[in-house]
Amino acid sequence: MGNNYAIVGGSSRCKKLRRTDSRLRIVLEPLLMILELLEWCLTPASLRARTNGLLAEQIAIRHRANRCRSSWQSHLQSCKSFLTRQLSRGNHVAVLGSGHLRDIDLRHLKNNFSRITLFDVVHPLEVQILALFSGGRIELCSCDLSGALHVRDPSLPIALDKNLRSLLESADALVSSCLLTQLALPASHRWGKHFNSALVGAGVARIQQNHIELLESASTAILITDTAQRYGHHEWSPLLSEVRLPKPAERWVWDIAPAEEHGLEDLGAEQRSVEAFVFSSHA
Numbered sequence: 430m431g432n433n434y435a436i437v438g439g440s441s442r443c444k445k446l447r448r449t450d451s452r453l454r455i456v457l458e459p460l461l462m463i464l465e466l467l468e469w470c471l472t473p474a475s476l477r478a479r480t481n482g483l484l485a486e487q488i489a490i491r492h493r494a495n496r497c498r499s500s501w502q503s504h505l506q507s508c509k510s511f512l513t514r515q516l517s518r519g520n521h522v523a524v525l526g527s528g529h530l531r532d533i534d535l536r537h538l539k540n541n542f543s544r545i546t547l548f549d550v551v552h553p554l555e556v557q558i559l560a561l562f563s564g565g566r567i568e569l570c571s572c573d574l575s576g577a578l579h580v581r582d583p584s585l586p587i588a589l590d591k592n593l594r595s596l597l598e599s600a601d602a603l604v605s606s607c608l609l610t611q612l613a614l615p616a617s618h619r620w621g622k623h624f625n626s627a628l629v630g631a632g633v634a635r636i637q638q639n640h641i642e643l644l645e646s647a648s649t650a651i652l653i654t655d656t657a658q659r660y661g662h663h664e665w666s667p668l669l670s671e672v673r674l675p676k677p678a679e680r681w682v683w684d685i686a687p688a689e690e691h692g693l694e695d696l697g698a699e700q701r702s703v704e705a706f707v708f709s710s711h712a
């Protein structure tokens with residue numbers, strides 16, 4: 430009996446909380462949209478990054494990361510500590526798909542490398558400000574790391590710009606964190622409107638394999654990537670094409686989105702399986 434009261438009382442409190450939560454959302458959501466729009470206008474970015482949604486996506490990631498802060502915390506910490514343990518001293522480190530640098534221990538990079546170059550198709554405003562006041566220690570390179578943003582047809586050659594490739598090859602260490610599964614998205618969305626899924630899939634596989642080969646050719650490289658996804662307790666489904674990867678040095682699960690984040694409560698929370706690799710030509 431006592432238990433019944435507790436359950437009934439609990440559920441009405443939950444309803445009240447949900448009502449307050451939805452009222453808060455009605456006020457906050459337009460405000461956040463205005464802030465995102467303002468940031469979109471103020472962030473220096475190429476026309477391509479603005480028009481193909483990459484800048485908007487970059488800004489949206491920050492808001493998503495803030496909403497999911499507590500569930501992302503252990504994943505971000507795992508990325509940082511893997512990098513700290515695996516990256517030793519050098520002159521020049523290149524961070525690929527650096528974005529908001531949430532998963533990178535910048536202090537460790539500053540203590541161990543004299544030159545840090547961040548590569549991304551678009552750099553968030555706060556990172557541009559950080560680089561500006563870094564006394565030249567942090568350089569930004571805005572570039573396409575897929576080699577496919579300008580490729581109209583997935584059966585055409587896909588390759589990195591030559592100057593970009595030689596800049597990357599000259600670095601002592603490459604870091605690619607939470608980029609690999611994102612790398613082909615803009616090109617594959619565009620190809621998907623005109624080509625069949627087999628051709629698009631082959632293009633995506635080439636982009637991902639090229640990225641892995643770039644890391645393999647470096648003297649030292651770290652790759653951290655999500656490799657599979659699941660909702661609730663459903664089966665894991667793979668996120669990468671059939672690429673050749675060595676055995677991971679570490680694995681963990683990233684609670685990427687609580688069920689409410691997608692508005693798909695029936696499916697359940699979304700998780701990603703993350704794997705971390707070390708490539709070394711000295712091995």
Ligand SMILES: C[S@@+](CC[C@H](N)C(=O)[O-])C[C@H]1O[C@@H](n2cnc3c(N)ncnc32)[C@H](O)[C@@H]1O
Pocket residue numbers: 483487490526527528529530531532533548549550551572573574575576578606607608611612613
């Ligand atoms: C999931 S985020 C990576 C997370 C990032 N390390 C952080 O902590 O914010 C993926 C990043 O890859 C970048 N990106 C996606 N496609 C790219 C491309 N073709 N070339 C360069 N950067 C790309 C995005 O702009 C974004 O910053």
